[in-house]
Amino acid sequence: MKSHLPIAMAILGLLAGPVAMTQIACKRKLPATPVTPAAGTTSGAGGYAQTHAQLLAxxxxADAQRETVSGILEAFRKDVTQWTMVHNLEMKQLRSVMKRxxxxxxxxxxxxxxxxxxxSDRLETERNAKDTQLMADLEEVLSKEQLAKATEILYPVPPTWASGTTNRFHHLAELGLTEEQLAxxxxxxxxxxxxxGGMGGTAMQAAWNRxxxxxxxxxxxxxxxxxIKKAGHQRMVLAMFGHLRLTKDQLAKIDAIWTRxxxxxxxxxxxxxxxDAKFEIYENAQKEIKATVLTDEQRGQLGGGGAGMPGGGYNPHAR
Structure with a gap:
């Protein structure tokens, strides 16, 4: 029987961002807790309006500073809403394919x-650039302490599996290798x-194979x-539900359901x-997540296709 492990590994890798190698672990910038507004809205139904109001509060x-920040946030919401309206249907179709x-x-x-x-990865990179620009704009206005607080509000730290801070090299640390193997x-x-030259690439792939x-x-x-296979499956559930603004409690529940x-x-x-048997198991898990974990608003954002936008892959905590 043909192994489809390479697909799982590709999904894990292609949903990732730049690589920063350490000796045994290799951490990536991957999806965190997205906050994408529903298509056709200007208020940021995916959590933007509420989160931005929280930040301003x-x-x-100072009054002048607050006015500038408010303008930056409003421009960001409009920009992302427009982008979402253009790409929403395409992303739903792509995620429908990935569910297969x-x-x-x-x-x-x-x-x-x-x-x-x-x-999907190309579109997510394009979408993430908007978050990067938002933080750059805020950095021009806010002090270091204010920016740290703003980052905490806009991009809360997710659990490890959802922040995507691990890849296959990191799994080596989970194998219980001997001192000789580690050396x-x-x-x-x-x-x-x-x-x-510190760039990884094909040399690192060859190292992995060795x-x-x-x-x-x-x-x-x-x-x-x-x-690796389990990590690939975890990335898939994040691809399906990661565009919603999920709380830490929701992420933990989703992780438990998907692990089961x-x-x-x-x-x-x-x-x-x-x-077919495995497909039914995962389909039932998706239904359980929708029914028991998501809010009515989040279920509405999924739509009939059960998938949505990638936005929010930007993760300032991984910088």
Whole structure:
């Protein structure tokens, strides 16, 4: 049977931003807690108007400073609303394609999913640039302390799995490697970073291949594959619901439901269950999330397609 692990890894990677390598861990700038307004609105139904009002109320500012910040926030809401209106339908269609990752797949389906992930990633990068510009504009007006408070209000810190601060290199730390294995891993990665001038790229991919082949045991490789696969599934649920302004409590509940679904799907596969069985498990998990975790407003933002905009991938906490 053909393995679709590369698709999970691609989804994990392509939803990511720039890479900053350390010796064993490699952290990325990935989706945090998005705040995208519903298409066709100017008030920021996805949480902008309320959050911006909170910022203006809680931030200690002079009157002139407050007026400038208010103008910056209003311009941002209008810009994002316009962008959302233009791209909303396209993103829903892309996310609908990505959801097929959990169903029966063929080589052609894999290609369609990969194409959708890449296109979604390009649009998310475009959308995230607006958040980056917002913070740059605020930085021109606010003091360092005020900016820190504004960042805390606009972009609350999500749990680790939702902030996307891990990738496959980070999973090496979860394998319980021996001192000898850790030393070998460090040597290989140091060589790769030196060869690439600190840029990673193909040298880091080659390093990864060497580590998996030369350093890890069969047991390590089996656990690693499961960790990467699980991470890919977590990114998929974030792709489906991440555009909503989710609270920390909601994120924790979604993580619990999706982890349970992943474990059930894994057990079903081990018992000989086919793709249809796993697809049903994940479909039921999505329904449970919609019914028990989301608010009425958030369910309304999902629409009939169950998917929405990518906005909010910008994560200042990962800078």
């Amino acid at each position: 809680e931030l200690d500012m 990752y959990h169903g029966p797949k063929t080589d052609e389906t894999d290609k369609e999913i990969m194409a959708a992930v890449r296109k 070998q891993t460090k040597t290989i990665m140091d060589e790769a970073m030196a060869a690439s 580590i998996v082949k030369e350093v890890l045991t069969d047991e390590n490789r089996e656990l690693l594959q499961d960790l 679904a992943y474990d059930s799907a894994k057990a079903a596969e081990a018992a000989g269950g086919g793709p």
